[in-house]
Amino acid sequence: MMEIFIFFFISSLIAVFSGRFFLNLSGFKLNSNIISLSEQGLYGLIFLSFLSLFFNFFFKIDQKLSSLILFIPLIQVFLDRNYFSFNFIKKFFFHIVIISLFCTIFLSYDNVYRPDSGIYHLPYVKIINDFKIFFGVVTLNPVFGSTSILQYTSAIFNNLIFKDVGVTIPLALISIYLIDYFVRQFFLRKTENIYKLFLFIVISYIFLEMNRYSEYGNDNLGHLCLFYLVSLVLRKDFDLQLHVNFKLFTLIALFIFLNKIFLFLTLLVPVLIWFKNKHYL
Numbered sequence: 151m152m153e154i155f156i157f158f159f160i161s162s163l164i165a166v167f168s169g170r171f172f173l174n175l176s177g178f179k180l181n182s183n184i185i186s187l188s189e190q191g192l193y194g195l196i197f198l199s200f201l202s203l204f205f206n207f208f209f210k211i212d213q214k215l216s217s218l219i220l221f222i223p224l225i226q227v228f229l230d231r232n233y234f235s236f237n238f239i240k241k242f243f244f245h246i247v248i249i250s251l252f253c254t255i256f257l258s259y260d261n262v263y264r265p266d267s268g269i270y271h272l273p274y275v276k277i278i279n280d281f282k283i284f285f286g287v288v289t290l291n292p293v294f295g296s297t298s299i300l301q302y303t304s305a306i307f308n309n310l311i312f313k314d315v316g317v318t319i320p321l322a323l324i325s326i327y328l329i330d331y332f333v334r335q336f337f338l339r340k341t342e343n344i345y346k347l348f349l350f351i352v353i354s355y356i357f358l359e360m361n362r363y364s365e366y367g368n369d370n371l372g373h374l375c376l377f378y379l380v381s382l383v384l385r386k387d388f389d390l391q392l393h394v395n396f397k398l399f400t401l402i403a404l405f406i407f408l409n410k411i412f413l414f415l416t417l418l419v420p421v422l423i424w425f426k427n428k429h430y431l
Contacts (some may be wrong), residue, residue: 167223169194183268216309372410
């Protein structure tokens with residue numbers, strides 16, 4: 151149990167600082183309170199997912215390459231040195247501990263085998279770890295054609311620290327980040343009634359229908375990210391007329407599509423906003 155907690159603690163550090171690195175590159179002001187630490191961790195894992203996908207065109211995502219990519223959060227730690235006040239460290243440490251604790255509970259008490267993992271999730275992660283992208287992988291198993299970008303997230307966490315156990319970390323981590331986001335938005339923020347109702351419905355649905363890790367997979371994660379996308383539309387403090395916010399919004403929509411292709415209609419939302427707000431100018 152303690153080993154799992156430590157792994158999630160380290161993973162949370164990697165995810166949040168990778169997210170801060172990505173947001174910093176995107177031109178987002180990290181000293182604002184618009185993007186919470188859970189959201190920063192979410193964007194960090196999305197950033198690592200696309201990085202894993204990009205490198206897999208040229209290299210296999212083995213433990214050595216995955217470990218080298220961990221220098222990204224270390225770079226951000228150096229860049230963030232001016233932010234390390236006592237209040238920031240206390241808030242950051244408390245958040246990491248809470249996330250790690252819930253991830254540990256979420257994962258540790260799951261004892262039901264999910265067939266999809268054995269059929270194509272884990273085998274495809276193994277292919278990513280052992281080979282660069284090659285033609286004809288679907289001929290090995292037709293369901294490899296319906297894999298998710300989440301398998302690339304899992305593959306990049308198979309590093310020299312976590313070993314192959316790391317492939318189980320990202321799914322639990324992203325899920326808890328999003329659940330934490332919805333709960334905090336509902337209880338800790340003063341929001342409009344329609345947004346409050348939406349959050350209540352989402353939280354109720356999560357605790358009724360998404361309360362077991364064994365039921366999680368590409369589908370549930372895609373739906374959680376879809377709920378997050380809708381929340382960004384309803385939030386008054388997240389102005390989609392700002393270019394940097396619109397970029398993040400588009401990234402989430404693309405990540406949803408790459409998790410579950412049946413949610414392809416989410417890609418139309420950024421296009422409509424792109425025309426409405428005249429971002430093409």
